[in-house]
Amino acid sequence: MxxxxxxxxxxxxxxxxxxxxxxxxxxxxxxxxxxxxxxxxxxxxxxxxxxxxxxxxxxxxxxxxxxxxxxxxxxxxxxxxxxxxxxxxxxxxxxxxxxxxxxxxxxxxxxxxxxxxxxxxxxxxxxxxxxxxxxRLETEVARRLAHLTHREREVLDLIIGGKLNKQIADVLGISIKTVEVHRARVMEKMGANSLAELVQQVIAAEPGASH
Structure with a gap:
C-alpha cells in the first residue's frame, strides 16, 4: 500500500x-x-x-x-x-x-x-x-508578513490592536488617506478578504498557535 x-x-x-x-x-x-x-x-x-x-x-x-x-x-x-x-x-x-x-x-x-x-x-x-x-499556514503567513514594509507592519499591528483608521493616522502622524492606502496594501499582500481573515492569519502565525 x-x-x-x-x-x-x-x-x-x-x-x-x-x-x-x-x-x-x-x-x-x-x-x-x-x-x-x-x-x-x-x-x-x-x-x-x-x-x-x-x-x-x-x-x-x-x-x-x-x-x-x-x-x-x-x-x-x-x-x-x-x-x-x-x-x-x-x-x-x-x-x-x-x-x-x-x-x-x-x-x-x-x-x-x-x-x-x-x-x-x-x-x-x-x-x-x-x-x-x-x-503550512503558519509558514505561508510568516512569508507574507516578511514582505510588508516597516510602515505597513506598523499599520497592521494597529489594525490588529483594534484601532480605526483615524486613530492609526493620529498614532503614526500620517493622513487618513495614507492609512487607507497602507491598509489596502496590507490586505493585498496578506491575501486577506476581510478584517476578520487578516486577524485570523496573524494569530495563526504566532509561535505555538498550532500546539
Missing part, C-alpha cells in the same frame, strides 16, 4: 520488540488499507527517522535498550510532529498516563481489540493532517 486510506503520504510506524505483536499489527493495519513500517527497537526506528515523516507512531512502553518512553522523550527533543500511541501492559499504565500528560495522544492496554486500535490510529492520523495544515 502507498499510504493510509485517502492520504497517500501517511504511514504508521510500529516500534515493539514483540515480533508476534508487530506482525499482527502490521497485518491488521495493512488489511485496512494503511501503509505500515515496523521496527524491533527504538534504535532501529531512530536510524530512519527524520522530521519529514508523516503519519503516526505506535510505540511499546517497555522495551530492551531504549524504552518507548525514552524514545518518546527523544522525539520530543527533536520536535517530532508524529502523534504517538503507546501500547502498554497493565503494570505500565501509570507510565503511559504520564506520557499522555507530556503530549502523547493516548495509550492502549494489552490485550486490545482491533476496533479500538483502528479508532485510535484514525484519530492520530486526523490530528497529524490538521497539524500539518496549520504548520
Amino acid at each position: 502507498s499510504g493510509s486510506p485517502g492520504v497517500p503520504d501517511q504511514k504508521i510506524y510500529i516500534v515493539d520488540d514483540d515480533e508476534a505483536l508487530r506482525d499482527s499489527l502490521v497485518w491488521l493495519l495493512e488489511s485496512n488499507g494503511y501503509a505500515v513500517a515496523s521496527y524491533e527497537s527504538a534504535a532501529s526506528f531512530l536510524e530512519i527517522y527524520d522530521a519529514s515523516l508523516t503519519g503516526c507512531l505506535v510505540l511499546d512502553v517497555r522495551m530492551p535498550g531504549m524504552s518507548g518512553l525514552e524514545l518518546f522523550e527523544e522525539l520530543k527533543r527533536r520536535r517530532s510532529p508524529l502523534p504517538v500511541i503507546f501500547i502498554t501492559g497493565h503494570g505500565d499504565v501509570p507510565m503511559a498516563v504520564s506520557a499522555v500528560k507530556k503530549g502523547a495522544v493516548d495509550f492502549i492496554e494489552k490485550p486490545f481489540g482491533d476496533r479500538d486500535m483502528l479508532a485510535l490510529i484514525e484519530q492520530c492520523l486526523a490530528a497529524e493532517r490538521e497539524n500539518r495544515i496549520k504548520r
Whole structure:
C-alpha cells in the first residue's frame, strides 16, 4: 500500500520488540488499507527517522535498550510532529498516563481489540493532517508578513490592536488617506478578504498557535 486510506503520504510506524505483536499489527493495519513500517527497537526506528515523516507512531512502553518512553522523550527533543500511541501492559499504565500528560495522544492496554486500535490510529492520523495544515499556514503567513514594509507592519499591528483608521493616522502622524492606502496594501499582500481573515492569519502565525 502507498499510504493510509485517502492520504497517500501517511504511514504508521510500529516500534515493539514483540515480533508476534508487530506482525499482527502490521497485518491488521495493512488489511485496512494503511501503509505500515515496523521496527524491533527504538534504535532501529531512530536510524530512519527524520522530521519529514508523516503519519503516526505506535510505540511499546517497555522495551530492551531504549524504552518507548525514552524514545518518546527523544522525539520530543527533536520536535517530532508524529502523534504517538503507546501500547502498554497493565503494570505500565501509570507510565503511559504520564506520557499522555507530556503530549502523547493516548495509550492502549494489552490485550486490545482491533476496533479500538483502528479508532485510535484514525484519530492520530486526523490530528497529524490538521497539524500539518496549520504548520503550512503558519509558514505561508510568516512569508507574507516578511514582505510588508516597516510602515505597513506598523499599520497592521494597529489594525490588529483594534484601532480605526483615524486613530492609526493620529498614532503614526500620517493622513487618513495614507492609512487607507497602507491598509489596502496590507490586505493585498496578506491575501486577506476581510478584517476578520487578516486577524485570523496573524494569530495563526504566532509561535505555538498550532500546539
